[in-house]
Amino acid sequence: MTSYRLSDRARALVAALFLVVLIAPTSPALGTPRAEVAPSGASLGGAMGHDEGPSPVGEADEVPQGEWPLAPQPEVARRFDAPDAPWGAGHRGVDLAGSPGAVVRAAMDGTVAFVGVIAGKAVVSVDHGATRTTYEPVMATLAVGDPVAAGAPLGRLGIAGSHCFPAACLHWGWIRNADRVYLDPLLLVDAPKPVRLLPLWRGDPVR
Numbered sequence: 001m002t003s004y005r006l007s008d009r010a011r012a013l014v015a016a017l018f019l020v021v022l023i024a025p026t027s028p029a030l031g032t033p034r035a036e037v038a039p040s041g042a043s044l045g046g047a048m049g050h051d052e053g054p055s056p057v058g059e060a061d062e063v064p065q066g067e068w069p070l071a072p073q074p075e076v077a078r079r080f081d082a083p084d085a086p087w088g089a090g091h092r093g094v095d096l097a098g099s100p101g102a103v104v105r106a107a108m109d110g111t112v113a114f115v116g117v118i119a120g121k122a123v124v125s126v127d128h129g130a131t132r133t134t135y136e137p138v139m140a141t142l143a144v145g146d147p148v149a150a151g152a153p154l155g156r157l158g159i160a161g162s163h164c165f166p167a168a169c170l171h172w173g174w175i176r177n178a179d180r181v182y183l184d185p186l187l188l189v190d191a192p193k194p195v196r197l198l199p200l201w202r203g204d205p206v207r
Contacts, residue, residue, distance in 0.1 A: 066188030093173035121161030
């Protein structure tokens with residue numbers, strides 16, 4: 001009889017421990033820490049209808065002021081769409097409508113870091129220290145190592161490899177050098193966000 005009672009007590013203890021283990025992860029203090037996503041920062045004056053992606057350099061840093069790489073100010077054919085993961089789907093830059101042979105200019109002061117062909121596209125990359133900008137397809141008129149000022153010509157817009165083919169457009173990218181995270185280049189020119197029209201019977205934005 002005694003052993004039967006001890007068995008019941010043991011079972012009760014095991015059941016109590018099971019409940020503690022089952023409930024504990026739901027507590028914020030005991031839960032497993034999760035990775036924090038870098039803030040998109042609405043104060044950065046983003047320029048897209050989707051996620052703007054991480055902060056360009058850091059939370060305490062201001063977004064540098066840049067210039068449009070095409071003149072006059074071009075139409076944005078396709079906006080930035082930050083991927084959820086480095087290998088995930090998205091649009092790692094913006095497409096700016098242009099014309100074949102148009103002069104492509106540096107968005108900020110920097111140094112030409114790359115001139116060459118990637119996946120059949122002529123690419124120019126300019127290093128700005130903490131970040132770098134990329135331009136494609138561009139027939140470069142400069143060489144690696146050349147210093148450039150904001151607004152200085154980098155080359156001319158090509159048509160082969162255009163994201164808007166058969167039309168010409170410039171794919172303009174912006175990358176944070178520390179971790180190779182893609183950023184929204186329209187933040188550099190403080191482009192306005194697109195207006196989203198809502199139906200009269202809806203009180204909340206359509207997602």
